[in-house]
Amino acid sequence: MTSYDYIVIGKGLMGAAAARHLAAESQSVAVIGPDEPADRASHQGIFGSHYDEGRITRILDPDPIWAQLAQRSLNRYRDIETQSGIAFYHEVGHLMVGPEPEAETDFMACVQRVANDLNVACDTLADAAIAEQFPHLAFESGSMAMYQPDTAGHVSPRSQVRAQVAAAQKQGVTVIPEIVQRVDPTTSAMAVTTATGQVVHGQHVLVATGGFSNTQALLPKPLEIDVYARTIVLLELGPDDVSRLQGMPSIIYKPRDPAGHCYILPPIRYPDGKYYLKIGGYPQEHTLSSLEALQDWFRGKGSVEAARHLEAKLHRVVPGLHPVAVHSDSCVTTGTPSGQIYADRIGDGRVGVLVGGNGSAGKSADEIGRVGALMIAHDEWVYDIEAHHFRARFAAV
């Protein structure tokens, strides 16, 4: 029977990072999770939220914990690229835009305060300066922007996972490309059973299975999470638009009307060789709870209504586009009531969870992986941000 000190379940953004960090704690680590499906539309198994080429990365954030998790992750991107030989980070800068704040608790005031506290190098711009510096973009009047030119931009989540896994393997981590069906306690270890019937034993198990965390018998009790169905739109661009938008930063825009909130990725070259501009942020997405509902959603292309709404929004923020084609896609985000990740042990402490990206963990996944690794490897909480922020909550059964 194969046995490890630590088994990470879920080879996504957070799990792959946790496996790499656990390699610093032990020579006996395995990460178990399926590879990306070759054809999503016909795939019968599990999906992940990292099957894409663009995730915004930035330190700017209204929440100090998320900002720190991002800052610490960003500072390690280049090392991970070097260790793995796989590039995933594009340092094109980030632009965060919202109404000029009137109160200390307003969105942009919070972003500004956190940026000051963490010494984030960025420029604060008012209406005229935004228009001058970013003439190809349009925001409502009375906006304020914070522009972080360095240590920000976008990452390829797909390549980031590959890089984390490759770096972990170089440090001795075993990769088992399977779906886990159940986790059961035995007196000597936790027994992890995969979909092919393989049983692997672990002294400790860290569950990092994203939106699928409650859908199989992985945890002693279900987590209190909301898994949101998300739609994104990809505008395929011609060479003129690609060249016109060169140097465009990643954008988060929160105008006064919440229906206008969105995030936009600059033109990114996808594996098909074409360039796409991506937008997300539809206000009325629904939640998914069963395995079947999640699988159905991932097999589809998102909501037609959301895609229409997003496409119109993209044309408003980036006027004058002449897209060659418009595509939509589906994904899920996993929300927790606190808005923070869950990094916590359950029951007798042999099982831990690292779940709840809240739509923001792509950029911060490396430090989140470190939080999870330290949490499961040490009986006491040793991370410098207090444990209560990351405490898991469980659904009423």
Ligand SMILES: Cc1cc2nc3c(=O)[nH]c(=O)nc-3n(C[C@H](O)[C@H](O)[C@H](O)COP(=O)(O)OP(=O)(O)OC[C@H]3O[C@@H](n4cnc5c(N)ncnc54)[C@H](O)[C@@H]3O)c2cc1C
């Ligand atoms: C449309 C969209 C846009 C986003 N944009 C951004 C952004 O701009 N910036 C940002 O920072 N974040 C962004 N995010 C959020 C980010 O992608 C997620 O927070 C992140 O993917 C969460 O990582 P995770 O490891 O928890 O989950 P995932 O990345 O989904 O990984 C979970 C893994 O667990 C595996 N798994 C599940 N069940 C099992 C099982 N039973 N056995 C084995 N393996 C299993 C899955 O196969 C998957 O690989 C976005 C998310 C979406 C959906």
